[in-house]
Amino acid sequence: MKLSKLVGERIKEVPNGAQLKSHIYLLRAGYIKQVSSGIFSLLPPAQRVSQKIQKIIREEMDALGGQEVLFPVVMPRELWEMSGRYDSIQEELLRFKDRTGHDMLLGMTHEEAAVHMAMNTVKSHEQLPCMIYQIQTKYRDEARPRGGLIRVKEFTMKDAYSFHTSQEDLDSYYKKVYDAYNRIYKRIGLKNFISVRSDSGIMGGKVADEFMLVTDSGEDRLVICDKCGYKANMEVADGVRQEVESEEQELQEVFTGNAKTIEEVCHFLEIDNAHTVKAVCYETESGELVVAFLRGDYDINEKKLAKLVKSEIKIADTDKFGLVAGNIGCVNLTLPENAFVFYDLSIKGLNNFVTGANKDEYHFKNVSASRDLQDVKFDDIALVKEGDHCSVCGEKLTLTRGIEIGNIFQLGTKYTKTMGMKVSMPDGSTMEPIMGCYGIGVGRAIASVIEEKGDEKGIVWPMTIAPWQVHFCPLRLDDENVEVISYELYKKMLDAGIEVLFDDRAVSAGVKLTDSELMGMPIRVVVSPKTIANGTAEITMRESGETYYVSFANLINELLDLIDDQKKQIEE
């Protein structure tokens, strides 16, 4: 490819609003162009990267026995009503009417379409296990896209769905997919990625793992134990609370005036927030009150609470339930019937804490859990915080951040049951197959590689997914020797099957060299009057910066070796 003809431009300034490294470089190096919030076009180099990543994904999915299919982007309302998701999903699902007035939607995930394809097609246990997958555009009407390709509305995704006749079969297949995912990320050149236990959300099912690129710019919070290897998304992470020691004292009611929040009460009584117990109030979908108590230095984990309540929850209007906002406490609390009360493990064994007196302007002091909260069950409803210990091995936990680059779920029978998919079994009975589903966002993978490997000069592509393997920069193309030799070398590279980006522009050396670094090809080849005088070409490795000279006669073989070595190094 000749750079003079390549669609897209390299720009010097950091585009307005771009903050993430990957976003900045993708824009500056001419890989993407924004069309609307969260909607991008991929320019030729980015499309080449995307296709290389897709090829790796296909190889791994095919190796698992996966069969590539294509589901529709647009689906009718009825299909999603079968699973119940037409109603349970809110604005993120983009709905519209076709010309006949029929309700349609844009696919944001394809469980329904997968079951639709498999039901009455896959009919016997003899056809199982089977896995179908596609690589296709998804649309999710995100409330807030951000970070270039990291969080978008429209994106290319590989999604796979497997069907099984037993949990054991799903378990073993799930493990194989898990291993394949590790290989995929490794092959696209990522190193700093991990898998964490995660929440299965409304996908249903129990077991779920997320693959995360560990980076400070990530939007997910992760909890990691460096000793035993425990890794979990903050949403589901367990931790052992930090203990607060204190001798039991006599219960008192104290005036606290207008002090309502934990900060205000702590300031008023001159105590630490670890010596308080706060209440957080929610309402279930059916309107029942949920009161959660936890120590003042911990925050509520709404996902854990929702799981205990077995309902979606939203912040409650305390007045509606006759509660005194700011003075709600776990002693002498009168609640409506049907109300749920939960106590976090951080309160267990806690002495001498302050909690609301359930009347305006008063709090209780010196409350003791063992004395004043008898017959109370303690649950895990708090977010892990810095300094907590691992619930598996007791080591101090590390909190970090990550970008979700893939996820795998055990779906169970949620979709096969609701949609009525059945297969016949050896004994003549029928069963609803157990499903697994497995996703990878391609665009996010592109951005993740840049996040991990990009340096102060620009993108650094791994050889396996670089849009071109070699960036060829002849300097002084106006020099007749350089021109003749450069075009000769270019042709030889093409003939040898090397993917080469040829900078045939009549621009200064500085422009060519900085552009090559910004665009990130793994190998740069420079020829100039200087190197030609020695009969050599200069090779520079983008990642290491290593530079050396090779004779023209050896250049092609040297490049082929380098390409091969680098691929092998990544894929091992």
Place this chain on the structure above:
RNA sequence: CGAGAUGUAGCGCAGUUGGUAGCGCGCGCGGUUCGGGACCGUGAGGCCGUGGGUUCGAGUCCCGCCAUCUCGACCA
């Protein structure tokens, strides 16, 4: 969806108390340079986001709307 900010040339930005629209980069042409974003000359390129209002006159002041970005909520 809550909070904050920004919309002026392809990109980055300036535009004073309201008085006919500017700079840098990029792009075209001519020339001199040329191994780390060269220089000179010369061109092209704007419904100042949008609708209304105030005014003799609005990029500038007022109101509405739209778009985009950032933080948060949400994120199947």
